Amino acid sequence: MDLGIQGKISVVTGGGKGIGEAIALRLASEGAKVVLADLDSEAAKKAADAIQAQGGNALAVPCNTTNPDQVDALMEKTGETYGAVDILVNNVGGGTGIDLVVRSKVEDWDKTVEMNLKTAYLCCRAAAKVMIPRKRGRIINMSSISGKQGEPLLGSYCAAKFGVIGFTQTLARELARYDITVNAVCPGYVFTPGWEKLAQALKDSQPALADKSLLEIFEARVRSVTPLRRPQEASEIAGLVAYLASYEARSITGQAISIDGGIATG
Numbered sequence: 001m002d003l004g005i006q007g008k009i010s011v012v013t014g015g016g017k018g019i020g021e022a023i024a025l026r027l028a029s030e031g032a033k034v035v036l037a038d039l040d041s042e043a044a045k046k047a048a049d050a051i052q053a054q055g056g057n058a059l060a061v062p063c064n065t066t067n068p069d070q071v072d073a074l075m076e077k078t079g080e081t082y083g084a085v086d087i088l089v090n091n092v093g094g095g096t097g098i099d100l101v102v103r104s105k106v107e108d109w110d111k112t113v114e115m116n117l118k119t120a121y122l123c124c125r126a127a128a129k130v131m132i133p134r135k136r137g138r139i140i141n142m143s144s145i146s147g148k149q150g151e152p153l154l155g156s157y158c159a160a161k162f163g164v165i166g167f168t169q170t171l172a173r174e175l176a177r178y179d180i181t182v183n184a185v186c187p188g189y190v191f192t193p194g195w196e197k198l199a200q201a202l203k204d205s206q207p208a209l210a211d212k213s214l215l216e217i218f219e220a221r222v223r224s225v226t227p228l229r230r231p232q233e234a235s236e237i238a239g240l241v242a243y244l245a246s247y248e249a250r251s252i253t254g255q256a257i258s259i260d261g262g263i264a265t266g
C-alpha cells in the first residue's frame with residue numbers, strides 16, 4: 001500500500017536508538033525526509049548514515065527535547081534543510097527511578113515527567129506553529145501500555161504516559177480545524193536499549209532476579225502479562241506510526257492506539 005508520505009518532511013525525536021530508530025527507518029523507506037533529533041548525537045548520526053546508505057534522505061540533529069530553545073532550533077534547522085515539518089513523531093521517553101511511590105524520589109518524578117510529557121508538549125507546540133498556517137500535519141505521540149493501566153514501581157512513568165494521552169486528546173481537538181491529526185501510540189513490550197536499562201534496574205533491586213540475563217527478565221515479564229505471549233518488534237510500532245502519518249489515516253485523530261499483544265482492552 002502506498003502510504004502517500006513520499007517527500008513529506010518528518011521529525012522523529014529519540015530517533016537514534018530503539019523504537020525511534022525503527023520509525024525513522026520506516027518513514028525514510030516510504031520516501032519521507034527524516035530529521036532524527038537525539039540527545040545522543042553519535043547514535044543519531046549513525047542511524048541517519050544508515051538511512052542515507054540505503055538511498056534515503058536523513059539528517060541527524062543533536063537536541064535535548066526537554067529544552068525549549070533547542071526544540072525551537074530543531075524546527076528551524078528542519079525548515080532550513082528540508083522545509084516545513086509535515087510529520088512529527090514525539091518518541092522520546094523512558095523512566096528514571098523504579099520504586100514504590102512511598103519510597104520514590106522527587107528528582108526521579110521530575111525527570112520522568114519532563115522526559116515523557118514536557119518533551120511532547122514542547123515539540124508539539126513548536127511543530128503546531130509551523131503546521132497551522134499550512135493547514136496540514138500529522139503528530140504522533142508515544143505513550144505506552146503504562147498510559148492505559150497503572151503498574152507498581154512505575155508511578156511517575158504511568159502518570160506521565162497517561163498525561164501524554166490527555167494532552168494528545170486536547171491537542172487533537174485544538175488542531176482539528178486546521179486538518180492536523182494528533183494521535184498517541186501505546187506499545188506493550190519492545191526489547192530496546194531503554195528496556196535493557198529497566199531490566200537492569202529490576203535486577204539490581206530484586207534479589208530473585210540476580211542470576212537472570214536482561215533478556216530473560218524481559219521475556220518472563222512479557223509471557224506473564226501478554227495474551228499473545230510475545231513481545232513487539234520495534235518495526236511493528238514503526239508500521240503503526242507510518243500508517244497514522246499516512247493519507248489513509250486522515251480521519252483518525254485524538255486516539256490512543258494500543259499495540260501490545262492484547263494487554264489493554266480499552
Ligand SMILES: NC(=O)c1ccc[n+]([C@@H]2O[C@H](COP(=O)([O-])OP(=O)(O)OC[C@H]3O[C@@H](n4cnc5c(N)ncnc54)[C@H](O)[C@@H]3O)[C@@H](O)[C@H]2O)c1
Pocket residue numbers: 013014015016017018019020037038039040043063064065066091092093094095115119142143144145186187188189190191192193194195
Ligand atoms: N521499549 C518498550 O517496551 C516501550 C514500551 C512502551 C512505550 N515505550 C516508549 O517508546 C519510546 C521509545 O522507547 P525506547 O525503548 O525505544 O527508548 P530507548 O531508551 O531505547 O531510546 C530512546 C532514545 O531517545 C533519546 N533521548 C532520551 N532522552 C532524550 C532527550 N531529552 N532529548 C532527545 N533525545 C533523547 C535516547 O538517546 C535514545 O536514542 C519512549 O517514549 C518509551 O517510553 C517503549
